[in-house]
Amino acid sequence: MSGSRLPDGGRIDRSAAVEFQWDNRQVSGFKGDTLASALMAHGETIFGRSFKYHRPRGIMSAGVEESGAIVTVGRGARRDPNVKATTQEIYNGLYAKGQNAWPNVRRDLGAVNSLFSRFFSAGFYYKTFMGIPPMEWGKGTGIWMQYEKLIRKAAGMGVASREPDPDIYDHGHLFCDVLVVGSGPAGLAAAVEAAKAGLDVVLVEQDFEIGGDYLNQSNTEAEQKRNTAIAELEKHGARVMTRTTAFGLYDYGVAGLLERVTDHLSEPASHIPRQRFLTLRTKQTILATGAMERTVAFGNNDIPGIMTAAAANTYVNRFGVLPGKQIIVATNNDSAYGPALTLAKAGAEVTLLDSRTSIPANISGLLETKGVTVKTGATALNANGKRGISSLDLATGSRAHWTSGDTQECDLLLMSGGWSPVVNLLSHRGVRPVWDADNLCFVAPEYDEPIQMAGSACAIWGTSDCEASGQAAGAAAVAEIKNQSASSPSAPNAGGWETPIDPLYEVSVEGKQLKSFIDPQHDVTADDVRLAHQEGFVSVEHLKRYTTLGMATDQGKMGNIIGLALMAEALGKEIPQVGTTTFRPPYTPISLGALTGRGKGAHFKGLRRTPMHEWNLAHGATMTEAGLWQRPWYFARDGETITEAYIRETISTRETVGLVDVTSLGKIAIQGPDATELINRVYSNAFAKLPVGKARYGIMLRDDGIVMDDGTSWRFSDTDYFMTTTTAHAAKVMVFLEELLQTRWSNLKVHVTSVSEQWAGSAVAGPKSRAVLEACVADPASVSNDALPFMGVTETTLKNGVSCRIARISFSGEMAYEMYVESDYAESMMDLLWPAAQSFDGCLYGTETLGALRIEKGHVTGVELDGRATIDDAGLGKMASDQKSYIGSALRKRPDLMRTDRPQLVGIFPKDKSEKFKAGSVLCADGKVEGHGDGWITAVTHSPSLGHWIGLGYINGGHDQWTGQTVVAADPVRTGNTNVEIVSPHMVDPSGERMRG
Amino acid sequence: MIRINCPFCGERDHSEFTYGGDGSIVYPELDAPAEEWVEAIFQRENIRGVQTETWHHVSGCRQWLVIERDTMTHEIHSIKAAHEGVAKVLEAGT
Numbered sequence A: 001m002s003g004s005r006l007p008d009g010g011r012i013d014r015s016a017a018v019e020f021q022w023d024n025r026q027v028s029g030f031k032g033d034t035l036a037s038a039l040m041a042h043g044e045t046i047f048g049r050s051f052k053y054h055r056p057r058g059i060m061s062a063g064v065e066e067s068g069a070i071v072t073v074g075r076g077a078r079r080d081p082n083v084k085a086t087t088q089e090i091y092n093g094l095y096a097k098g099q100n101a102w103p104n105v106r107r108d109l110g111a112v113n114s115l116f117s118r119f120f121s122a123g124f125y126y127k128t129f130m131g132i133p134p135m136e137w138g139k140g141t142g143i144w145m146q147y148e149k150l151i152r153k154a155a156g157m158g159v160a161s162r163e164p165d166p167d168i169y170d171h172g173h174l175f176c177d178v179l180v181v182g183s184g185p186a187g188l189a190a191a192v193e194a195a196k197a198g199l200d201v202v203l204v205e206q207d208f209e210i211g212g213d214y215l216n217q218s219n220t221e222a223e224q225k226r227n228t229a230i231a232e233l234e235k236h237g238a239r240v241m242t243r244t245t246a247f248g249l250y251d252y253g254v255a256g257l258l259e260r261v262t263d264h265l266s267e268p269a270s271h272i273p274r275q276r277f278l279t280l281r282t283k284q285t286i287l288a289t290g291a292m293e294r295t296v297a298f299g300n301n302d303i304p305g306i307m308t309a310a311a312a313n314t315y316v317n318r319f320g321v322l323p324g325k326q327i328i329v330a331t332n333n334d335s336a337y338g339p340a341l342t343l344a345k346a347g348a349e350v351t352l353l354d355s356r357t358s359i360p361a362n363i364s365g366l367l368e369t370k371g372v373t374v375k376t377g378a379t380a381l382n383a384n385g386k387r388g389i390s391s392l393d394l395a396t397g398s399r400a401h402w403t404s405g406d407t408q409e410c411d412l413l414l415m416s417g418g419w420s421p422v423v424n425l426l427s428h429r430g431v432r433p434v435w436d437a438d439n440l441c442f443v444a445p446e447y448d449e450p451i452q453m454a455g456s457a458c459a460i461w462g463t464s465d466c467e468a469s470g471q472a473a474g475a476a477a478v479a480e481i482k483n484q485s486a487s488s489p490s491a492p493n494a495g496g497w498e499t500p501i502d503p504l505y506e507v508s509v510e511g512k513q514l515k516s517f518i519d520p521q522h523d524v525t526a527d528d529v530r531l532a533h534q535e536g537f538v539s540v541e542h543l544k545r546y547t548t549l550g551m552a553t554d555q556g557k558m559g560n561i562i563g564l565a566l567m568a569e570a571l572g573k574e575i576p577q578v579g580t581t582t583f584r585p586p587y588t589p590i591s592l593g594a595l596t597g598r599g600k601g602a603h604f605k606g607l608r609r610t611p612m613h614e615w616n617l618a619h620g621a622t623m624t625e626a627g628l629w630q631r632p633w634y635f636a637r638d639g640e641t642i643t644e645a646y647i648r649e650t651i652s653t654r655e656t657v658g659l660v661d662v663t664s665l666g667k668i669a670i671q672g673p674d675a676t677e678l679i680n681r682v683y684s685n686a687f688a689k690l691p692v693g694k695a696r697y698g699i700m701l702r703d704d705g706i707v708m709d710d711g712t713s714w715r716f717s718d719t720d721y722f723m724t725t726t727t728a729h730a731a732k733v734m735v736f737l738e739e740l741l742q743t744r745w746s747n748l749k750v751h752v753t754s755v756s757e758q759w760a761g762s763a764v765a766g767p768k769s770r771a772v773l774e775a776c777v778a779d780p781a782s783v784s785n786d787a788l789p790f791m792g793v794t795e796t797t798l799k800n801g802v803s804c805r806i807a808r809i810s811f812s813g814e815m816a817y818e819m820y821v822e823s824d825y826a827e828s829m830m831d832l833l834w835p836a837a838q839s840f841d842g843c844l845y846g847t848e849t850l851g852a853l854r855i856e857k858g859h860v861t862g863v864e865l866d867g868r869a870t871i872d873d874a875g876l877g878k879m880a881s882d883q884k885s886y887i888g889s890a891l892r893k894r895p896d897l898m899r900t901d902r903p904q905l906v907g908i909f910p911k912d913k914s915e916k917f918k919a920g921s922v923l924c925a926d927g928k929v930e931g932h933g934d935g936w937i938t939a940v941t942h943s944p945s946l947g948h949w950i951g952l953g954y955i956n957g958g959h960d961q962w963t964g965q966t967v968v969a970a971d972p973v974r975t976g977n978t979n980v981e982i983v984s985p986h987m988v989d990p991s992g993e994r995m996r997g
Numbered sequence B: 001m002i003r004i005n006c007p008f009c010g011e012r013d014h015s016e017f018t019y020g021g022d023g024s025i026v027y028p029e030l031d032a033p034a035e036e037w038v039e040a041i042f043q044r045e046n047i048r049g050v051q052t053e054t055w056h057h058v059s060g061c062r063q064w065l066v067i068e069r070d071t072m073t074h075e076i077h078s079i080k081a082a083h084e085g086v087a088k089v090l091e092a093g094t
């Protein structure tokens, strides 16, 4: 192939030169060029190397179906592999390289792979993985591990950047009445028809220019039609989006769009997203997605200098590039005659081979007057040339029997093997296309979707027929939306060729071994398909996976039909009996960045701060994440480490008093005459007789009898409760209560309201906690031991006039209170509490100390109530009432849940008290450190009260079964093994005297 | 991308909702035998076609809805409030 720029013609802007880099060389093109057209104009032929054999690959098409000119664009953090040179616009400073080649595409050392091609045949990866010896030198997965690295390196698909993506991506939502996909003759006509009817129309075009096949026609009439349609759309307010791919169609008229906003710009402004991922909702969709020309399998049909006939036409008429000088066109249908004429007019020497004997008389006559040699009953058999085609061995005869013919010199071979309508998007909706035996392609069947097909996507070949088809589709969409009976013009029939297409998919002659590719990107050959058939892979879906046909980045847009045809031949069946492969989104690849949008880093999930967040920070808090919440972790003083800080805070709380932000706990107001009934039904323990002014600790089970959550409920009146939940399960408990009241118990007169945001809370814990409260409330008598005994509740007023609610409940095991004020008064509450606590030498503490205090006491939290534990497993069986029925009461007594050898909550001490161990360790019997062991450790802390490390965990059979035995806490990938002993989970103050104090 | 026409809020994207479960289940009384609860909690049909299910408009009005949806096509055949009393009021159109 020796491409060159024509002196005039094309849609490129010859006044705007564009400078870019290709394989580290400076190259120039024009505005309006693709990377492929600009490089073709410079005579470039090799763009990359193939996946397995590293055979040279050149330009095969002029669009998204490209499977040869696959390149890498950009560098550093912006390196983007597997970009189709045929769709990449050039811009000043564009940096592009060929891929799958080292040191470069022209001199590639990996081509040595092709010497081993017989080892890389169909199913190579499967056979190797399955352990069947595919090669003399190895078998099984053990060997695979050795060779995998080498093969992977050689069989690359471009290399992505390992740096974080520096670009931004947006997500957006669009609504419209009619979505038109494709802006060719059919799409424009459809969009104009719908817009004229007053509907809200969105027209999307993946190309950077509107016009589709109009752009490939060099006559002024086509350009006029295009301009008129664009003006009409503008006049009627249609939204026209270029560089936008409809990559998928989904339920309820949802289309996924990808808009490439800056991929064609030299220096995009930094605030503009690189791409937009748009979710569009429409009433009607019109698919004017066109058709793709496919080739035919013959020998060496993958080497550079072989492309489709329509592509060559596009390079001449749209880009002003003549792709070759000595050109052979091989066709089995009428569509290649136009391109042959275009090339002859542009100055090339053209020979046209038609596999048929009956050919379109008018146009072939015209061709001959322009100096084109037309040979019937002839086609391409085998291409010669190493780095590009230099001559072609012809086959003569007919499809029934080919014989070897002459060899003819050429620098470009154009193939037309028929056209495949782009039915991919319709296929996304689960509609299976059907075979059109006249036009030799898959087309839409009858279907029931709010989708209209138009133009060559329906195998309608003529431009004016496509326009009529688009108009009819537009009218049909309007009629559907306006609920009118279809008074629309009838659409033209499929077809439009003068002479029938010849069902030619592969050319071969007896006794000649050919390397005929059907998927040039994945190096799948015609022989691979036959091998797969021989080995029993006769279903199309199996064939695809076994040979990897159609699984490269082009998803078999060109090769799938040839593969089907060859399989049909091998099976002795017709193509429709063999089936089609199902197309799935996305139509063309989408970057991960676009899928992610802005939801990365700190924006990956929501952020919740308590109303005393700033107060905590101002008082020295180091924060940690608890779900979405930011919570104080510890309050280090004077350069303390976290360990030093939490040990000091723990001691200080047990000896004097500590304050901790507990705002993140879930809080639910439960109000109404049946409030008591609801609470009594959802907690496992008795609540029916909870007096007004008292709180109670409660456990909730799920329907299946497993523990869901624990918390407290405070009773303020006969009809008014305040429920707290764990931080982790706040939303889940709220949803469950709503579900129960709305779907099961709608007769209960009770309302639940989430008030988690409305109340800010602090726990005040330690022997001096009452004294702190007395110093802070307006009436100290309201918090006296008589007025507010253990589990008592009061509503009172702080010294600063802020009303608050206080319950004397304890998570730490000390005498302790939880107190809440309205969220806006959080800081004012802390400003009262903290000086009072300081006067007793108290402390502020965070989640680390919260953990240490509760582990010492054996109080469970989310890590112990992990969705597997029963109430008995967690050692709380006495809180399961036998006097009433409640959610989970029926199923918690299933035999397996009552087994005594289930894992049960225990405390854990190290044998050697100076040793520590880690949460997540597996508990094993001494001498049997293997498998899953007998239990696991859920939480550990250094216990200041005991002076050594302690833990909580579960072990089969519980404390009684393991008393006096040595148990190993096995932590094979971190600290190793530690000998431990199993103790009661209530490790500090087991009788609970301190909190009643 | 199902669109759900919430009786309280109007048509919304399904991303505002969470799926509940089988809406045809009549949950046993709390004191019913374990066998009835096993049936209700574990023995579920895997329906191909129209299925009654519950959805929660969790990022909207927080009402639970009972929806008849075709599991093959996602087509929604009916939507009503799960709360019987509320559903009656809505049906009466007052």
Ligand SMILES: [Zn+2]
Pocket: B006, B007, B008, B009, B010, B057, B060, B061, B062, B063
């Ligand atoms: Zn709603």
